[in-house]
Structure formats: C-alpha cells, structure tokens
Amino acid sequence: MIHARGLTKHYGPKVAVDHADFTVRPGRVTGFLGPNGAGKSTTMRLILGLDHANEGDVTVNGKHYRQLGAPLCEVGALLEAKAVHGGRSAYNHLLCLAKSNGIPRRRVDEVLGLVGLEKVAKKPSRGFSLGMGQRLGIAGALLGDPGVLMFDEPVNGLDPEGILWIRNLMKKLAAEGRTIFVSSHLMSEMALTADHLVVIGRGRILAETSTREFIAANATSHVKVRSPQLGELGSLLSRHGWRVELEGDQSLRVFGARTAEIGDTAADHGLRLHELSPVQPSLEEAFMRLTGDAVEYHAGIPGNGTGTAAGERPEAPAAVGPPPPGSRPPEGMPSESRDGQRGGDWS
Structure with a gap:
C-alpha cells in the first residue's frame, strides 16, 4: 500500500x-x-x-x-x-x-x-x-x-x-x-x-x-442528433425543457431526453432526422470537465474556424434556444419565425 x-x-x-x-x-x-x-x-x-x-x-x-x-x-x-x-x-x-x-x-x-x-x-x-x-x-x-x-x-x-x-x-x-x-x-x-x-x-x-x-x-449521457433542419429542431427541443448544445460538426447534443422522445417530438412537427444516437459518459469527458482549469498549456487547432489561438481555452458549446429579441441565429442555424416557418427573426 x-x-x-x-x-x-x-x-x-x-x-x-x-x-x-x-x-x-x-x-x-x-x-x-x-x-x-x-x-x-x-x-x-x-x-x-x-x-x-x-x-x-x-x-x-x-x-x-x-x-x-x-x-x-x-x-x-x-x-x-x-x-x-x-x-x-x-x-x-x-x-x-x-x-x-x-x-x-x-x-x-x-x-x-x-x-x-x-x-x-x-x-x-x-x-x-x-x-x-x-x-x-x-x-x-x-x-x-x-x-x-x-x-x-x-x-x-x-x-x-x-x-x-x-x-x-x-x-x-x-x-x-x-x-x-x-x-x-x-x-x-x-x-x-x-x-x-x-x-x-x-x-x-x-x-x-x-x-x-x-x-x-463528472460526465453525463446525452443524445447526438443530426438533422437538415437543425435550427427548428434545436428551438423545438429547447421549448420542451431539454438542454441543447450545438456541436462543431453541425449536430446537437441533447441532455435529459431519451432517443424515443426526441424522435417522436421531431416526427410530430414534421422535422427530418439523419442521426439519433445515445452517447454514454466517458472517462475522457469526465477528466476534461474536472481538470479543465488545471491545464497549463492550451494549443489552438489550425484551420478549426474557432478563432482560438494557442494559449487560449475554447469556449464550451453554445446552448441552443430562443435568443434575445432582435438577435440573429448563429451561423449554420436557420432562422425561424413565430409560426415555425424558416425566415424572419430567430425569435
């Protein structure tokens, strides 16, 4: 010992x-x-x-x-x-x-x-x-x-x-x-x-x-979702009370929902899904979350489009949900009008 x-x-x-x-x-x-x-x-x-x-x-x-x-x-x-x-x-x-x-x-x-x-x-x-x-x-x-x-x-x-x-x-x-x-x-x-x-x-x-x-x-399970209607889907799932984060590969991470619930919700609103897969928590995720503030050296990834320079920590994935009035959706997230159709303000 x-x-x-x-x-x-x-x-x-x-x-x-x-x-x-x-x-x-x-x-x-x-x-x-x-x-x-x-x-x-x-x-x-x-x-x-x-x-x-x-x-x-x-x-x-x-x-x-x-x-x-x-x-x-x-x-x-x-x-x-x-x-x-x-x-x-x-x-x-x-x-x-x-x-x-x-x-x-x-x-x-x-x-x-x-x-x-x-x-x-x-x-x-x-x-x-x-x-x-x-x-x-x-x-x-x-x-x-x-x-x-x-x-x-x-x-x-x-x-x-x-x-x-x-x-x-x-x-x-x-x-x-x-x-x-x-x-x-x-x-x-x-x-x-x-x-x-x-x-x-x-x-x-x-x-x-x-x-x-x-x-x-230190880690939580979630569901990975890919859809050609990512903006509408993200807003819809957020309104249902589930936490939604936008991933860099143009997919969503949905926390607190089962795959069947997400699939049924999307189908009820006529939204197409290209991927719906549960992701179990991993040791790597738990380790990164616990030790993120203890890392001394952070390297940027050339050409990753994040604008993160060497020595800076990248921001966490942004949560998806209705933004403040008058704001615009992030790049890659289509806008949605009040009647659920694409176009207009993302509000």
Whole structure:
C-alpha cells in the first residue's frame, strides 16, 4: 500500500505537489491521472525517494523507500524506460539489478521471457526500439517479484498487442493482491484498466474514487442528433425543457431526453432526422470537465474556424434556444419565425 499525507514539493517558487493526500490500496489497479505538469511524475519520484518532500510524508507498506532493505523485492517501478546503459545487453542490465538486491540469476531469464525479450536478451540495448525499451523497463520493475508496482506511461511505444499484454498483466497482478499504481494520458486505456482513480491538477488532488463513480460524478449521457433542419429542431427541443448544445460538426447534443422522445417530438412537427444516437459518459469527458482549469498549456487547432489561438481555452458549446429579441441565429442555424416557418427573426 502507498500512503501519502500532506505531500508537498517546491522547485523554487514552483509548487509541483501541493499537500497531496491519497492512498493506493492492494488488489486493484489505481490510475493516476492529470494534465501535463500536474505533478504526477514528481509524486512518483517522491514515493521512490528520488526527490525529497518539503512537507508531508509518503510511505510504502508503512516504510519510507529509503528504509527498504531490498527495495526491488518490495517496490517495482518504471519511470524512465531508457535509463539503461546503451552498451549493456538487456540480460546484463537486469543481472546487475538482480545482484544489487540479492535476486537469483534465474529470475532474469524469467522476466525476459515474461516481457518477450528472450530473443534479444544478449544484444546491446542501444539498438532497441521504443517499445523494446519499454518492455525492458517493465522487466526491471517485475524483477524482484514485488508486491507494489508503479508504472509511468507503461504503454508508451507499445504496439496494440503490447498494450493488450500490459493491460492484462496489470489486472493479473492486482488480482494476486498486489498494489498497482499507473500513470497515463490515455483515457481510453485507463477506462479499460483502472478500477480506482487518483486525479491531480496543479499539484492538488482533485479526486480519489472508483472509476465508475468518477465518470458518474463528472460526465453525463446525452443524445447526438443530426438533422437538415437543425435550427427548428434545436428551438423545438429547447421549448420542451431539454438542454441543447450545438456541436462543431453541425449536430446537437441533447441532455435529459431519451432517443424515443426526441424522435417522436421531431416526427410530430414534421422535422427530418439523419442521426439519433445515445452517447454514454466517458472517462475522457469526465477528466476534461474536472481538470479543465488545471491545464497549463492550451494549443489552438489550425484551420478549426474557432478563432482560438494557442494559449487560449475554447469556449464550451453554445446552448441552443430562443435568443434575445432582435438577435440573429448563429451561423449554420436557420432562422425561424413565430409560426415555425424558416425566415424572419430567430425569435
């Protein structure tokens, strides 16, 4: 188990980790999520004693990392896969680690086979691809058969087969009762892998909860609607009391309504539909909503027509509904007169 209380780290005036409290428990995969610069890597370095906290404390199974007699047998970590001497073979790299922690030589062959590097075990690591280097780093983490494992972006450089392999490996290790703490930017992968989440932004812990509860609390389901009569439809659905947002791809997001209700309402008013599909809440949506204010760097998308420059945050989709009197509809939204016919003021 990993236990942090009031964990704080400053780099000059920069606060990298700000009084972080969280617990990573055994028997489940805990995802560590946050935007770039949120403090994920610094937190992992503090756990491993690679950096020293200015305030607070963090322990592994009740001890500080520096107090562990054979650390690789208690904590396995992948923080930087390329932290290997390029002239050393994969086998010799792992053998050096094994000897330093009293791990039997046979374990080197076992982990090389486990990560699929047995055929290149005697080749210099400088010739390894990014994915091969990642597998070697994972082998190093597994070398001491530890009860606590920490992975920072473990799928980086892996092909689809490798991603599936590491996902299943982490689940298997957690099922054995081990503590698994994994940082990743891939929301789709975390949704498939993590049972529990710790979310950090600007050094502060924003959430610590199950993945299911996190999505339910920070994202909502909606219905995606496409129609050649988007303006009339948007106004109509708004008048029924449903929240409607205009999407950039000229579709609507409708909240609080079922697909059958939207379809029946459109049919009753003679409006055509080209798409009517329910959209379930996702981890990505929940993450973006919770951490939007914690993102330090926002890039514009060239040619996206939004006018959003690099460093600016795009505005949320506009709600669709009757505008103030005398106003004009947004581009792509046809106007509607009081009798429901196109043309005239959008009022």
